[in-house]
Amino acid sequence: MAQQLPYGRVTVDSETQLIALLGYPVKHSASPPFQNAALEALGINAIYLAFAVPPDSFVQAFAGLIALGAIGANVTVPHKEAAFAACEECSPEARVIEAVNTIRFREGRSFGYNTDAWGIAAALKEEGIAFRKASVVVLGAGGAARAIVAQAILDGAAAVTIVNRTVERAERLLTQVLENCRKLEPHNQPHPYPRCQVIGYDDVRAALAGADILINATSVGLKEDDHLPFDAGWIHQQTFVYDTIYNPPQTRLLIEAKKSGCAKTVNGLTMLLYQGAKAFEIWFNRPAPVELMRNSLIQPRLMRTGKRR
Ligand SMILES: NC(=O)c1ccc[n+]([C@@H]2O[C@H](COP(=O)([O-])OP(=O)(O)OC[C@H]3O[C@@H](n4cnc5c(N)ncnc54)[C@H](OP(=O)(O)O)[C@@H]3O)[C@@H](O)[C@H]2O)c1
Known part of the structure; x- marks a missing residue:
């Protein structure tokens, strides 16, 4: 044989x-x-x-x-x-x-x-985390952020905050995603819709204090000497911190969040x-x-x- x-x-x-x-x-x-x-x-x-x-x-x-x-x-x-x-x-x-x-x-x-939308949900699931009923903060308003925000809304997050340097871009993203959700067949629509807001980095402190999940979908962190546009000490220690960047494997956000006492910090290899x-x-x-x-x-x-x- x-x-x-x-x-x-x-x-x-x-x-x-x-x-x-x-x-x-x-x-x-x-x-x-x-x-x-x-x-x-x-x-x-x-x-x-x-x-x-x-x-x-x-x-x-x-x-x-x-x-x-x-x-x-x-x-x-x-x-x-x-x-x-x-x-x-x-x-x-x-x-x-x-x-x-x-x-x-x-x-x-x-x-x-x-x-990509499926990838972020599965990456969270691997860590025992889900968007459902969570308070989610997404940094960024580009293509990756769009997929993550959409999945968080479709999966029944309780609240979604988009933080972006260019606030108008984040406003456009949120308006389009919500409009498109409302065009879906009734059984595919989010039930209920989450509370959604768009802010700039000046207002990020309060949002971070209440976040269950923080996801970086900006390009900040691709270079090892990149600086965060906020103080990582503002991140709540119970917050699950995910960086969509996987190279370098330890980004500025993940390093500083860990230093501030966050127990769960994961890079973007699992989303990929x-x-x-x-x-x-x-x-x-x-x-x-x-x-x-x-x-x-x-x-x-x-x-x-x-x-x-
Ligand atoms: N793990 C995965 O599978 C996966 C998949 C896709 C993407 N990604 C990662 O996701 C990240 C974003 O990709 P993308 O395609 O969405 O890029 P993108 O469309 O170019 O968007 C880049 C985002 O980063 C923000 N940004 C850039 N420089 C900044 C700075 N100095 N301070 C604050 N914000 C800054 C931009 O803000 P403005 O709007 O103000 O310019 C924008 O929101 C990349 O790092 C990429 O590696 C990972």
């Missing part, structure tokens, strides 16, 4: 199916190694390839993938809004966010999803992992090998930082 190997092996041949990652730039993406590791582990004859597609070529690339019979795609900056516009049908969270990061092509039709795992499930309609994907993400990172496991 042939020995059963723990993992399948995939040979690229004339039947290999394609999953594309479209972004611009895209060469720093962590997705190809961990998606291909999952495909290989499950013996699926498919390959995940990244393509740098300039903004004015997105529509052609999208049509090209349909013509090639690709299974699906991931879409990253700056194409998520264009992908939303291009997909024929979109899931409720994608319609609220107005952005798509995962596409499934089936019989010439395109279905769009936003698994779970958005990818959910995308895998959408493409293949089967559970993703999450632990293997996690190891494929962590090990190259530890090698780059010179640490041992």
